[in-house]
Amino acid sequence: MTPPPRSNVQADLWSSDPRGWAEAAEGRIRPLYERTLDRLQLRPGTRLLDAGCGSGMFADLAAQRGADVIGLDVAPGLIEYARRRRPAAGYVVDDLERMPFADGAFDVVTAFNSVLYADDPRRALAEIARVTAGPGRAVVTVGAGPEQAESAALINPLARRNDVPDLGTLDLADADAARGALLDAGFASVTVADIAFDVDFASVDDAVAAQLPAGPVTAAVRHSGRAAVEAALRSFFAPRTRPEGTVRMGLVFRCYLAERA
Numbered sequence: 687m688t689p690p691p692r693s694n695v696q697a698d699l700w701s702s703d704p705r706g707w708a709e710a711a712e713g714r715i716r717p718l719y720e721r722t723l724d725r726l727q728l729r730p731g732t733r734l735l736d737a738g739c740g741s742g743m744f745a746d747l748a749a750q751r752g753a754d755v756i757g758l759d760v761a762p763g764l765i766e767y768a769r770r771r772r773p774a775a776g777y778v779v780d781d782l783e784r785m786p787f788a789d790g791a792f793d794v795v796t797a798f799n800s801v802l803y804a805d806d807p808r809r810a811l812a813e814i815a816r817v818t819a820g821p822g823r824a825v826v827t828v829g830a831g832p833e834q835a836e837s838a839a840l841i842n843p844l845a846r847r848n849d850v851p852d853l854g855t856l857d858l859a860d861a862d863a864a865r866g867a868l869l870d871a872g873f874a875s876v877t878v879a880d881i882a883f884d885v886d887f888a889s890v891d892d893a894v895a896a897q898l899p900a901g902p903v904t905a906a907v908r909h910s911g912r913a914a915v916e917a918a919l920r921s922f923f924a925p926r927t928r929p930e931g932t933v934r935m936g937l938v939f940r941c942y943l944a945e946r947a
Contacts (some may be wrong), residue, residue: 692805693760693781695849699901700740701763706899708741708767714896717883718798718939719744722825726794728753735792737757737782737814738800742768742775749774752793758785782810790819797826801937805899807856808867815872820946824873828858830880831938833926836921837897840918841906849905859940880938887933888924894919 700707720745728734730752736745739757741764749755755775759765765777780786782797782804795818797810804810811826818824829835842850858864865876887893897903897919906915927933 691805692818692848693783696803697760697903699904700759700761702904703899704741704761704763704767706895707764708743708771711896711899712741712743713765714885715798715939716743716747717935718881718937720829721881722775722796722798722827722941723747723751723777726823726825728794732794733819734794734796735785735787735817736775737785737795737810738803739768739775739777740764740798740800742772742777743829744796744798745775745777746772748796752788754785756792758782759800765890770785772924783813785817787817789816790822791817793819793822795822795824797824799827799829801826802828802851802853802856802858807858808871811867811871815944815946818873818944818946822946824868824942824944824946826858826864826868826942826944827881827939828864829937830859830940831882831936833936834938837919837922838902840922841897841902841915844910844915844918845902845905846909849909850902858942861940863938864942868942868944872946873947876942876944879941879943882895882936882938882942885935885937887935889931890920890927890933892931892933893923893926 732753734753736754736757745755745757757777766778801810868876
């Protein structure tokens with residue numbers, strides 16, 4: 687039996703707990719959004735697409751800085767949350783690989799940790815290039831830190847293979863491979879920089895709760911059960927727990943700034 691398209695799977699997984707993602711998880715990576723905005727130096731009226739916008743946090747921050755923002759995500763649950771709680775931007779439910787926009791529709795396109803979930807990441811990059819105006823810029827990011835990799839190595843085997851990213855298709859953390867894929871997609875130049883910061887949790891329970899709404903963790907819970915997933919997460923966070931009970935995790939995001947000619 688042919689598995690369903692990954693976009694359908696991700697739409698379902700990421701719609702399972704949009705409020706949990708928005709309020710317990712996504713805010714932990716706000717430093718990534720803010721540092722990206724500082725680098726982009728948006729001007730009032732900049733046409734910006736956030737491709738894979740999740741619950742709309744970055745779209746809202748960009749709108750606050752004067753951009754004219756559209757957020758796109760395949761997960762209707764996340765888009766419903768964004769429309770209700772972060773209405774400064776407009777939002778569309780659609781697929782990163784088949785975006786409903788004209789060529790060159792946006793001055794800036796961002797894709798925070800979304801391309802890796804596409805059925806065909808190279809096609810997603812080609813779509814990002816297509817809707818980016820020339821000259822225009824795109825930012826594509828992916829988690830690339832050792833602690834993120836260690837966590838994924840514990841969680842992904844607990845999920846069905848088709849429900850989690852397939853790094854064999856394109857490993858965006860591989861700077862040479864990702865740069866080549868972006869150039870092939872139609873960008874004229876690509877620069878790479880890492881953004882690193884620590885995330886603090888009040889307790890192990892808080893740290894575990896912040897992971898549960900994420901798509902891969904939801905997939906693992908559905909396939910292997912919540913007890914097995916929580917046990918894996920607790921084993922991951924145990925050595926990162928400080929004497930007073932708080933938890934600190936280091937995050938690194940590889941950021942590609944691609945420019946159209």
